[in-house]
Amino acid sequence: MRVSQSGSVFTLAWEDTNVDGLSFGGDFNDLIINVELGNIPGVNQLVAIDQGEDQRELLDLTQLPGQQVTADFTVNREAALDNFVGFYRIDDEDGQIGSLNPGDAGYAAAALGRRVLTDLDLRVADGATESFSGTLDVGFLYAPFIIANGTPEQLLDQDTNNDPEIYFPFIAGNADGADHVRLLGDNVFGFEDLPGGGDNDFNDIVVQINFTLV
Ligand SMILES: [Ca+2]
Ligand SMILES: [Ca+2]
Ligand SMILES: [Ca+2]
Ligand SMILES: [Ca+2]
Incomplete structure (x- = not known):
């Protein structure tokens, strides 16, 4: 042959x-x-399969084989505020966490309790680009959050006077009712850090993720 x-x-x-x-x-x-050979979707396409709608800036790892994937992050900042971006595990595409929905009392604390990649602080200096790498468990949905000019610790401590704003892809979860996350491409998230949408440039933090099967 x-x-x-x-x-x-x-x-x-x-x-x-x-x-x-x-x-x-x-x-x-x-x-x-x-x-x-047909077009075999890659892992990045599978993760991005449900992205593209207004409140669907999510990572869908429910369809991936194996146990874990490597997630390589490229993080860029164009903003005066020192923002903090992270990801948390959600139970459905509407952001539910147990019995809590976005906007419910305690949702932000529950989201931070579900935070993954806790050893990665996705924050960089203004105008800078940095790379981070971590692993995520497959079989779950994840959503991003942005804390404007603050940290998770400030939201979780006992002092309510130092609480920064935290924003989710789910509008109901945002105190100002504005959109703060936009999809800029497959697995590329642009964040707006100002209340009410501010200048709406959605480049205050840009997080691009490339997945590979472990
Ligand atoms: Ca606090
Ligand atoms: Ca959005
Ligand atoms: Ca902005
Ligand atoms: Ca900006």
């Missing part, structure tokens, strides 16, 4: 005699099979 390739088409050509060089042999046309 001989194999040749033209683009996505592989040709398998068989010779059915073992007498080479004779008129009835060696022509490798006794059986020919063309195999065309």
